[in-house]
Amino acid sequence: MKIAILGYGNLARGVECAVSQNADMELKYVFTRRDPSSVKTASGVPAKNVSEITQYRDEIDVLVICGGSATDLPEMTPKYAKDFNVIDSFDTHARIPEHFAKVDSAAKAGGNVALISCGWDPGMFSLLRLYGNAILPEGKDYTFWGRGVSQGHSDAIRRIEGVADAKQYTVPVESALASVRAGEDPELTTRQKHTRECFVVAKEGADLSAIEQSIKTMPNYFDEYDTTVHFISREEFERDHREMPHGGSVFRTGATGAGREHRHVIEYSLKLDSNPEFTASVLLAYARAIFRLKSEGKTGCMTVFDIAPAYLLPMSAEEVRAHLL
Amino acid sequence: MKIAILGYGNLARGVECAVSQNADMELKYVFTRRDPSSVKTASGVPAKNVSEITQYRDEIDVLVICGGSATDLPEMTPKYAKDFNVIDSFDTHARIPEHFAKVDSAAKAGGNVALISCGWDPGMFSLLRLYGNAILPEGKDYTFWGRGVSQGHSDAIRRIEGVADAKQYTVPVESALASVRAGEDPELTTRQKHTRECFVVAKEGADLSAIEQSIKTMPNYFDEYDTTVHFISREEFERDHREMPHGGSVFRTGATGAGREHRHVIEYSLKLDSNPEFTASVLLAYARAIFRLKSEGKTGCMTVFDIAPAYLLPMSAEEVRAHLL
Numbered sequence: 001m002k003i004a005i006l007g008y009g010n011l012a013r014g015v016e017c018a019v020s021q022n023a024d025m026e027l028k029y030v031f032t033r034r035d036p037s038s039v040k041t042a043s044g045v046p047a048k049n050v051s052e053i054t055q056y057r058d059e060i061d062v063l064v065i066c067g068g069s070a071t072d073l074p075e076m077t078p079k080y081a082k083d084f085n086v087i088d089s090f091d092t093h094a095r096i097p098e099h100f101a102k103v104d105s106a107a108k109a110g111g112n113v114a115l116i117s118c119g120w121d122p123g124m125f126s127l128l129r130l131y132g133n134a135i136l137p138e139g140k141d142y143t144f145w146g147r148g149v150s151q152g153h154s155d156a157i158r159r160i161e162g163v164a165d166a167k168q169y170t171v172p173v174e175s176a177l178a179s180v181r182a183g184e185d186p187e188l189t190t191r192q193k194h195t196r197e198c199f200v201v202a203k204e205g206a207d208l209s210a211i212e213q214s215i216k217t218m219p220n221y222f223d224e225y226d227t228t229v230h231f232i233s234r235e236e237f238e239r240d241h242r243e244m245p246h247g248g249s250v251f252r253t254g255a256t257g258a259g260r261e262h263r264h265v266i267e268y269s270l271k272l273d274s275n276p277e278f279t280a281s282v283l284l285a286y287a288r289a290i291f292r293l294k295s296e297g298k299t300g301c302m303t304v305f306d307i308a309p310a311y312l313l314p315m316s317a318e319e320v321r322a323h324l325l
Numbered sequence: 326m327k328i329a330i331l332g333y334g335n336l337a338r339g340v341e342c343a344v345s346q347n348a349d350m351e352l353k354y355v356f357t358r359r360d361p362s363s364v365k366t367a368s369g370v371p372a373k374n375v376s377e378i379t380q381y382r383d384e385i386d387v388l389v390i391c392g393g394s395a396t397d398l399p400e401m402t403p404k405y406a407k408d409f410n411v412i413d414s415f416d417t418h419a420r421i422p423e424h425f426a427k428v429d430s431a432a433k434a435g436g437n438v439a440l441i442s443c444g445w446d447p448g449m450f451s452l453l454r455l456y457g458n459a460i461l462p463e464g465k466d467y468t469f470w471g472r473g474v475s476q477g478h479s480d481a482i483r484r485i486e487g488v489a490d491a492k493q494y495t496v497p498v499e500s501a502l503a504s505v506r507a508g509e510d511p512e513l514t515t516r517q518k519h520t521r522e523c524f525v526v527a528k529e530g531a532d533l534s535a536i537e538q539s540i541k542t543m544p545n546y547f548d549e550y551d552t553t554v555h556f557i558s559r560e561e562f563e564r565d566h567r568e569m570p571h572g573g574s575v576f577r578t579g580a581t582g583a584g585r586e587h588r589h590v591i592e593y594s595l596k597l598d599s600n601p602e603f604t605a606s607v608l609l610a611y612a613r614a615i616f617r618l619k620s621e622g623k624t625g626c627m628t629v630f631d632i633a634p635a636y637l638l639p640m641s642a643e644e645v646r647a648h649l650l
């Protein structure tokens with residue numbers, strides 16, 4: 001399978017690296033909107049300007065689109081689905097139906113397969129929510145995120161006056177997790193599920209208490225949470241907060257039996273040292289699936305819900321049954 | 326969807342009960358090898374002798390076959406796949422390829438869809454092993470079972486002279502679980518992963534130390550484990566050991582990054598108050614899927630690996646995307 005990447009940020013670098021862990025895949029090109037001579041890829045694979053992408057059509061089985069959900073993907077994924085099998089990690093939940101419709105018609109017009117909203121949330125967490133709801137139709141869903149870095153919240157802090165740099169960690173509340181895990185079906189407010197921990201490098205002479213106040217009262221991002229702010233040096237920031245760990249847990253709880261007397265707890269948990277590298281690894285498994293589905297003559301847009309699990313592995317159905325069932 | 330059950334043991338009673346939690350399903354019949362007048366179903370649904378089953382063909386969308394894997398299912402599932410869409414929980418891992426082949430040819434001959442080896446292990450645990458292997462191709466798998474009742478081990482104890490009744494609990498070793506969860510990738514022997522705890526009601530005058538010795542040294546079942554034996558009264562047994570809880574955890578661990586410097590731990594854990602009722606709940610979700618696949622013209626034998634998750638829920642693809650992705 002010949003893979004190409006569009007974009008060259010953290011996620012793209014994760015894809016580049018993950019290709020080397022999949023023996024049936026080969027990375028052909030990285031496409032960029034920048035001057036390609038300014039992009040030095042880690043693997044040495046050639047960088048090309050995206051304006052030339054269609055001339056490489058025959059050399060690419062799946063194009064992995066590594067852009068932002070706010071403005072890049074809504075435009076890019078439908079555009080390139082006309083010429084390539086494409087996959088993205090679009091994560092603006094509310095706009096998924098609209099994005100799906102656009103990508104679907106482009107992919108169908110081009111006779112390609114596309115898969116959107118892939119990764120771990122949306123992605124694996126969505127799948128586990130689906131399986132949980134199918135198995136326990138009467139029940140409750142819980143999702144906890146963290147401990148991990150939220151890019152959006154870190155960016156929001158960096159926009160505050162006097163802030164030089166910042167990382168925000170989303171932290172699940174241990175007692176809430178324990179209660180869900182014990183099958184107690186608690187009702188939890190936003191504040192009871194997660195806390196937010198911020199590490200901030202202030203500019204010289206900045207008003208620290210004003211920064212702290214701005215963070216803690218920021219609507220949508222922080223005001224509904226218990227937030228802790230730590231001011232640290234640039235040195236400490238570079239030493240301890242360069243990585244992008246993340247993770248979380250999806251639960252489905254419910255009861256069965258004539259009197260619903262038997263309780264069940266289903267938990268799926270991820271502990272990830274690198275959010276972009278894990279997301280990239282999920283993208284590649286699904287890239288394999290859409291390539292195989294395309295070979296079977298399928299076209300159009302799909303999500304993880306539409307992919308039979310057997311398509312994700314580079315083995316025959318017999319081997320998978322013999323070794324994994 | 327019209328459901329029928331073949332057999333009327335614990336799993337069948339779980340299915341009977343779970344049908345009432347799925348608004349799109351209706352239980353039509355329970356088929357039994359016994360005299361049907363001797364079978365009083367919990368829901369009041371009619372019991373029929375299995376010899377008459379083909380005359381009810383038009384009234385049944387999926388037949389859930391609730392038999393034992395040792396002798397019942399290898400014979401029953403291929404036999405009834407000729408006339409019905411069927412699903413079973415066949416769990417003799419080594420014989421799955423052979424069972425699959427027989428059921429597949431019967432289902433194809435009859436124009437039906439069959440699904441074998443469904444439940445939580447094999448079943449959900451298998452799925453999670455597959456997803457884990459697809460996402461982290463370089464990594465390790467771990468499966469822990471329990472704390473829960475092993476029917477096979479309980480039966481083995483009951484066959485010992487002097488034993489009136491017995492329940493055996495498989496217990497995962499907490500320190501081993503913690504090490505895997507922490508991403509330490511330990512090498513674990515059989516003894517280091519699980520212990521076995523036995524609650525035994527002895528017959529009057531039985532030689533307790535001989536019973537204990539027989540249990541602890543029993544090849545395949547107990548000799549490779551640290552086993553604890555508790556002799557208890559019939560009263561205590563009936564009070565504390567009537568239920569069939571089970572569960573366990575499937576892990577996939579692995580590393581990504583240029584130097585494989587980022588570790589990831591994927592965990593799927595089940596805590597089940599009732600093993601048969603949870604297994605039944607999984608069976609019904611997949612019964613829905615095979616009914617839908619049959620409506621699309623599919624035939625033959627499948628496993629959980631072949632079912633796109635969207636087929637498990639009684640909602641349209643749009644609804645599923647909007648609510649669960």
